[in-house]
Amino acid sequence: MNQKLDDFFEKVITVKWGPDRESVDIIDQTLLPGTIKRIQIRTQEEIWEAIKKLRVRGAPAIGVCAAYGIAVVANQFPDSDYQDFAQRFHEAKEYLASSRPTAVNLFWALNRMEDTLRANVDQPVASIKEILYREAEAIRDEDVAISRNIGEIGFGLLQSQKVDGEELGIMTHCNAGTLATAKYGTATAPMYIALEHGWKGTDMHVYCDETRPLLQGARLTSFELSNSGITTSVQCDNMASLLMKSGRVKIIFVGCDRVARNGDAANKIGTSGLAIIAKHYGIPFFVCAPSSTIDMNTPTGDDIPIEMRDPEEIKSMWYTEPMAPAGADASFNPAFDVTDHNLITGIITEKGLCQGDYEKAFLELGI
Numbered sequence: 001m002n003q004k005l006d007d008f009f010e011k012v013i014t015v016k017w018g019p020d021r022e023s024v025d026i027i028d029q030t031l032l033p034g035t036i037k038r039i040q041i042r043t044q045e046e047i048w049e050a051i052k053k054l055r056v057r058g059a060p061a062i063g064v065c066a067a068y069g070i071a072v073v074a075n076q077f078p079d080s081d082y083q084d085f086a087q088r089f090h091e092a093k094e095y096l097a098s099s100r101p102t103a104v105n106l107f108w109a110l111n112r113m114e115d116t117l118r119a120n121v122d123q124p125v126a127s128i129k130e131i132l133y134r135e136a137e138a139i140r141d142e143d144v145a146i147s148r149n150i151g152e153i154g155f156g157l158l159q160s161q162k163v164d165g166e167e168l169g170i171m172t173h174c175n176a177g178t179l180a181t182a183k184y185g186t187a188t189a190p191m192y193i194a195l196e197h198g199w200k201g202t203d204m205h206v207y208c209d210e211t212r213p214l215l216q217g218a219r220l221t222s223f224e225l226s227n228s229g230i231t232t233s234v235q236c237d238n239m240a241s242l243l244m245k246s247g248r249v250k251i252i253f254v255g256c257d258r259v260a261r262n263g264d265a266a267n268k269i270g271t272s273g274l275a276i277i278a279k280h281y282g283i284p285f286f287v288c289a290p291s292s293t294i295d296m297n298t299p300t301g302d303d304i305p306i307e308m309r310d311p312e313e314i315k316s317m318w319y320t321e322p323m324a325p326a327g328a329d330a331s332f333n334p335a336f337d338v339t340d341h342n343l344i345t346g347i348i349t350e351k352g353l354c355q356g357d358y359e360k361a362f363l364e365l366g367i
């Protein structure tokens, strides 16, 4: 427990209920770090747009937002008969599921909500609405506990790398932090748990890749870690190799959007390159994965759908002046890449650390 840290988490909480639970209240992450602004989204179109435009983003947070969102949307349906309610729910679920393709938590959370609805077929619709609210809250609460466990395991790894009197260099990519989850983040959880265990912010030095093209590392990770008192630097993505060669980075933690059964892990574009460089320099590379992000129905990384995004995100969308001529082709704009399982030192789930034969390790943990 660290009150200052908890106060900060409360300030930037990703997803909560709006007044009377008639909307979902999110921090608009497209405005960070300059502006901390909360918005309330209520209709299925608003929720879809918030996920698509990355107002809310990061695999676990997308799942929580979708669960909260579908509970809010379902509450707007008439208290008519069950069949009508279930049909409307299903259509809204399919619509929200079309917002982004890669993070499996979106589908996992929406399916879990629909399973809850179906399991309560004998209840009046008004009661089912309340049950759905409670299920969404359970998904959120579980996410806090999951990140905490990941953080405890990751903290053990930090301790094993720490040299007394020296700051420990840690690298991360994109944002797998509190802004991407319900509380501790996944890749950042080891650092936050270290603070809870009494480490000072200066005991660590987190190197945040800026993460082109949408700068989640620069805008979000460095924002949240520096506000938590952790020594933080931002570097351009193409500086990672030199930084690793310099010896300053002792361990790398990244998040993921979907892990295939064989351990191949999709995460923000640029992650697989980091893993290749880390292997070259012998730096341990860990993927932090809630079990909801591990998709046992996806055999290998080749089966993970990769989201392609608007070329203007590369050329102009985030700049006051265009950074490429209007006619320049930037149509190759994948949001994610897949890191081969054999480049990953270990996958940290809330149930334990998986290494070696990932499929076997996942099954042993009951994933």
Ligand code: MRU
Binding pocket: 054, 057, 058, 059, 060, 103, 173, 174, 175, 176, 177, 180, 181, 185, 186, 187, 216, 254, 255, 256, 257, 267, 268, 269, 335
């Ligand atoms: O496109 P984004 O910002 O949603 O991508 C986020 C990531 O790649 C994260 O690393 C991943 O979702 C894990 S968040 C705990």
